[in-house]
Amino acid sequence: PSHEGIEWNEAVDGDAKEAAQLSIERDECSLAHARHLLAVQLRADGRDEYRSSPAYRGQNFLRLKEFESPSHINSPALKAFGLSISAMARFCRAVLNHGPLGSFRRRFFPNELTECPDCGVLQDRAHVLLKCKRYRRWWNCRGEFEFLQRVSPYHDFNSFL
Numbered sequence: 001p002s003h004e005g006i007e008w009n010e011a012v013d014g015d016a017k018e019a020a021q022l023s024i025e026r027d028e029c030s031l032a033h034a035r036h037l038l039a040v041q042l043r044a045d046g047r048d049e050y051r052s053s054p055a056y057r058g059q060n061f062l063r064l065k066e067f068e069s070p071s072h073i074n075s076p077a078l079k080a081f082g083l084s085i086s087a088m089a090r091f092c093r094a095v096l097n098h099g100p101l102g103s104f105r106r107r108f109f110p111n112e113l114t115e116c117p118d119c120g121v122l123q124d125r126a127h128v129l130l131k132c133k134r135y136r137r138w139w140n141c142r143g144e145f146e147f148l149q150r151v152s153p154y155h156d157f158n159s160f161l
Helices: 007-021 031-052 074-082 086-094 101-106 127-131 144-150 155-161
Strands: none
Touching: 074 086, 086 155, 127 144
16 A cells, blocks of 8 residues: 555554454443434433323324434434425424414413314314315315324425425
8 A cells, every 4th residue: 555664654554454353242332322322312211201191292293104204323304304494383283283373372472362263163283284275285184193194294284384
């Protein structure tokens, strides 16, 4: 190689060869592997907490079929919505049931209107997603469970929002 005979490169090569021959203790791992193990454990802990604790999950979280747990590296939702802050905000409000609907106003602004202006019933997320004639949607689901099984959150749901 081109660095052959250069004193410092030869020293580094020698150190690397010696290090490759060292035995590794079972408890030792690289920083990259330690970070990977930590990320796996954090995702598992978050998933377990979400499944076991209704208080952690919240009462109105929309459980979409393809909804993936967050990652420390990337987010499927952010990939789907690109850099559109407004699209991501609409998605979050819809999933968390914090959209400017009658059900939200009933809880936080009790003096404001809560009925759908077209249908005259409580304007909640299920009404908007499944029943209201004001909105056009490609799906025709009988209930929220069927909706959750059929609709892709990052494409179909986003196109509706």
